[in-house]
């Protein structure tokens with residue numbers, strides 16, 4: 001069985017005038033099906049860049065990226081679009097819903113671009129909305145929903161296409177801590193149901209919900225292992241258990 | 246993703262931006278409306294002119310001969326030639342003009358200056374004369390050099406008050422009395438100089454009145470519209486044979502004159518439409534401009550769509566569909582507006598004015614085409630956006 005995600009020696013270098021910024025400085029990482037990985041690190045450490053490459057939204061300066069065993073490093077734009085559509089589901093910090101489309105239309109988008117029939121689009125989008133508990137808001141516009149609800153819509157949209165990997169970049173960043181915890185509980189539940197989740201956060205207490213921590217500093221992986229092995233996250237994990245227990 | 250779906254998407258985007266869409270359409274509306282108005286008016290003018298000439302008979306060939314002592318054309322020769330070619334010619338009549346003063350025995354000093362035309366009975370068919378009272382000149386009138394006249398409704402009402410009262414009355418042309426045997430149908434408004442101001446007398450009588458025996462003008466009627474050109478050529482050949490020098494005769498066909506006129510109108514129409522077409526071009530550039538603005542405003546939306554798997558063609562379709570739809574709606578509004586304005590203009594001008602189906606179809610296709618062509622560049626710009634850059638913008 002190939003790894004679901006396999007990054008090897010990934011560099012992402014931005015040229016800023018005279019100096020080069022190594023946003024990713026030689027990252028190698030493998031993630032398997034069913035994992036719940038949190039990529040953590042302080043702001044500017046390169047987490048988003050890493051996620052964008054895993055999410056096929058961006059291409060590395062060098063290195064190879066295999067998704068489900070296929071080397072996609074040299075894919076064309078349209079082929080990458082196809083990969084995003086079929087294999088990846090995104091949850092963004094800013095929800096990224098299209099404001100003039102209704103909730104259900106937003107959720108249908110990946111299916112629309114996947115060539116699914118109108119009927120099936122509606123059925124599957126409705127099912128996804130039911131999973132996040134928002135089927136009653138299907139005909140609303142995103143602006144009529146609270147932040148937490150909008151983030152759940154974006155989760156429904158990520159789920160609708162039945163992706164192999166769900167990528168969440170700071171999904172709780174724009175939410176208050178209570179709503180944030182709800183979203184995290186939901187992601188945990190999705191993981192228990194078998195979904196592979198890659199979570200990006202600078203918040204150790206959020207990262208504590210994951211089962212594996214990848215800590216990035218200055219574009220390099222400085223820790224990769226279970227939650228207990230990362231001092232900061234382990235501390236938060238213990239605190240979190242006290243709070244909830 | 247089906248075309249209907251993208252069309253609905255385009256439509257809702259247009260509805261979401263009503264004012265902007267309308268302003269974008271304005272160029273197309275004005276351009277299409279002016280093209281439709283121009284084409285309609287030119288169509289109206291053309292059919293007006295054609296119908297006027299139709300009244301005179303589009304098949305007639307006017308033959309003018311310059312008198313010359315050596316060789317002359319005897320009337321019988323031309324009559325025989327016409328009779329021998331029934332496939333080409335239907336009729337022939339001399340046309341001898343007598344100008345002078347016309348009055349009645351009782352009208353005293355009240356005279357009109359007009360001209361009587363000496364013709365034969367064939368003239369009746371050639372010029373499609375219609376009588377309201379009495380009869381036209383007959384073969385016998387010409388044989389007998391009868392002093393009879395057929396007058397137009399202008400003369401009839403001028404001298405006798407009513408057309409119905411003129412028959413059997415007497416008019417004097419340059420002093421010679423003529424008995425009125427018929428009054429022609431009113432064609433225009435019975436005024437001086439109009440086509441109702443006409444007097445016909447037997448050509449033999451006219452020759453006598455002018456004191457010559459040389460007929461310099463004949464009107465020959467071709468058998469049908471399709472043979473006019475052939476008939477003209479054959480007549481010219483015949484005349485060359487008889488007279489021997491092409492400088493001494495001339496055959497002009499009504500059809501050639503009309504054709505020339507219609508050709509001129511066509512050129513004029515083309516020019517006017519080309520000028521109106523410039524506003525369509527401007528409209529197209531307006532659409533392109535707004536679409537470019539729209540693409541940069543919606544960069545983030547494009548990024549979101551791309552992150553969800555929209556391909557190049559999906560984004561292209563979305564934007565081209567939008568500009569095509571805007572332009573198409575503008576075109577339809579322009580067609581409706583132009584047609585109704587042309588209709589009103591036709592009513593004011595007293596002309597039958599209507600846009601042809603062809604013009605409407607072409608106008609519609611042109612407006613859709615403009616939207617697609619001028620939407621192409623902005624759409625490609627949108628489709629080529631890098632997803633990550635597009636997502637970052639706000």
Ligand SMILES: Nc1ncnc2c1ncn2[C@@H]1O[C@H](COP(=O)(O)OP(=O)(O)O)[C@@H](O)[C@H]1O
Pocket residue numbers: 014016021022023041042043044045046047048049050
């Ligand atoms: N488009 C870009 N151009 C130049 N530098 C960039 C660009 N994107 C990211 N960077 C730089 O790369 C580094 C990592 O950025 P990012 O991955 O966004 O960090 P994080 O998400 O961990 O906060 C930062 O120093 C950032 O300034």
Ligand SMILES: [Mg+2]
Pocket residue numbers: 047048049
């Ligand atoms: Mg980030």
